[in-house]
Amino acid sequence: MSFARLASFPWLALLAGAIAPLSLAPLNWWPLALLSVMGFVHALRQPGSPKSHFKTGFAYGAGYFLIGVSWVYVSMVEHAATPVLLAGLFTLLFCLAMALYFGVFAYLYKRYCDQRQGLLGLLLFASLWVLMDLLRGWLLTGFPWLYLGYAGLPTWLSGYAPVIGQHGITWLLVLSALMLVASLRNKVYLVLLMAIWSAGLGLQQIPWTQAGETRQISLLQGNVELAKKWHPKQLQPTLEYYFSATYEQLDSDIIIWPETAIATYWDNVYDAAKGLHDLAADKGTTVIAGTVTRQQATAGADYYNALVAFGAQQGIYAKQRLVPFGEYVPFENWLRGAMQLFDLPMSGFRIPPAEQQLLVNGTTPIAGNICYEIAYAGLVAKQARHAQLLVTVSNDTWFGDTWAPWQHLQMAQMRALENGRPVARSTNSGVSALIDHQGNIVQMAPMFAQAELTGTLQLRHGRTPFSYLLAW
Secondary structure, eight states: OOHHHHHHSOHHHHHHHHHGGGGSTTTOOTHHHHHHHHHHHHHHTSSOOHHHHHHHHHHHHHHHHHHHSTTHHHHHHHHSOOOHHHHHHHHHHHHHHHHHHHHHHHHHIIIIITTOOHHHHHHHHHHHHHHHHHHHTTGGGOOOOOOGGGGGTTSGGGGGHHHHHHHHHHHHHHHHHHHHHHTTTOTHHHHHHHHHHHHHHHHHTOOOSEEEEEEEEEEEEOOOOHHHHTSHHHHHHHHHHHHHHHHHTTTSSEEEOOTTSSOSBHHHHHHHHHHHHHHHHHHTOEEEEEEEEESSSSTTOOEEEEEEEEESSOEEEEOSSOOBTTTBOTTHHHHTTTSGGGGOTTOOOOOOSSOOOOSBOSSSOEEEEEGGGGGOHHHHHHHHTTOSEEEEEEOGGGGOSSSHHHHHHHHHHHHHHHHTOOEEEEESSSOOEEEOTTSOEEEEOOTTSOEEEEEEEEEEESOOHHHHHHOO
C-alpha cells in the first residue's frame, strides 16, 4: 500500500468499529456503543462517492469483527490442529467477509439515504443498520453474533426487549447515537432522546409474564477436555461423573447435562441409563442430557446433535441450526480429508427432517436449545411461546479463555428478557448459569472447573409482545 493510499485509509472508521465490541460482554462498557456509532457517522460524513464510502464501512466492519470475534482463531489452533499461519489467514478472511456487510451498508446509505435531512435521515440510518444485521443473521445460515443491541442489556433500553427484541434495541442505540450528534445543532433531539430512554425505564416496570411455580435446578459441568471427549476410553469416566453427580442431585426437580455430555450415540448407553431413569422417575426428577441420536442403530445412519429428557418427564429435541465446519462441512465431498479442521469428530450432523417441538410438554413445559441456536431470537421465541422454562446447553470449551463464552451467555440473557422466561444454561466448561426471566444471572458456576450448580428458578407463563411479534 502506497503512502498516499495509507493516508487516505479511513482509520477513524476502523477505530470506531474496534471499540464497539468493548460495549458487549464481558466488558459491558455500553457507552462505547454510542461512541462507536458516532465515530462511524463522522467518518461517513467526509466527502466522497458511494464507492469510497464502501471502503469506510468496510474499515468499520473490519475493526468491529477483528476485535469482536477473532476468538475463532483459538478453536482452529488449539482444538483443530490448524497451522498458526493458516488459522490466522482463515480468521482474517472470516472477519473481513463479515466486514462486507458494513461496507454494503455504507454504500447503500450514501447512495440512497444521505440526502435525507432531519429526523427522517436518522431513522433511515438506524433502519438500514438493522436491515443489514437481519441479513447477516440469515444469509448462508447466518452469523447472528455480536449485535450492538446486546450492549443495551444493562441500560434502561433493556425495557424494550420484551416488546421489540434485541434488534429493536440495536435500532434505538444507533438512533440514540445519531440524536446525540444532532442535538449539537438542535436541542429537540436531546428531548426526544431523553423520552426514549425514560420510556425504556417505564417498560422495565411492566410484568409481561406471570409467575408460576419454582423449580430446583442442577447444572452439571463436567469440564471434559476436548482432546479426550470423543475418545472411546473417555466415555466411561465421563459417564461415571455424570451418573454419580446426578445421583447426588436427585433432590432437584431438573438436572441438566451440557451439549454432547454423552459423547456417543444415545442408543449405546440407553440400557446403562435405565436404572438412573427409573430412580429419577421415582424421585420426580427430570434429567436432560446432551447426546447424539440417530435414525437407527446402524452404520451410516443420519445422526443428530440432541437433547434427551428421561426420568419424571421424557422427550427428545434435535438441533435445527448447525454450525458450519463444526457440526457439518459445506462442500464436504471436496473438503473432507483436506485438513484436520474438516474432519473433526461428529462433524457430519444432520438437520432433523421435521420441525422440532418442545423438549418436554408435561408438568414443566421445557423448550430446548443447543449451543448456537440461542443466538436466533426467532427460533427461541417460537419454542418459548409454549414453554415455561428455556434450557440451553453448549460446549464453549472450543473457544478457550476468550470473550466468546461470555458473549454467548449474554445472548441467553437477552432471550430470557425477550420472552419473559427463565433460562438454565449448562455448558461443559463454562459459563453455566441460571438466568431469571428479566435476564439477570441468579447463579453462575466457575469457568474451566468441574462443578455442580444448584439453585431455583421461577417458571413463567403468558407471553410478551415480542413473543407475539415473532411467533404467532
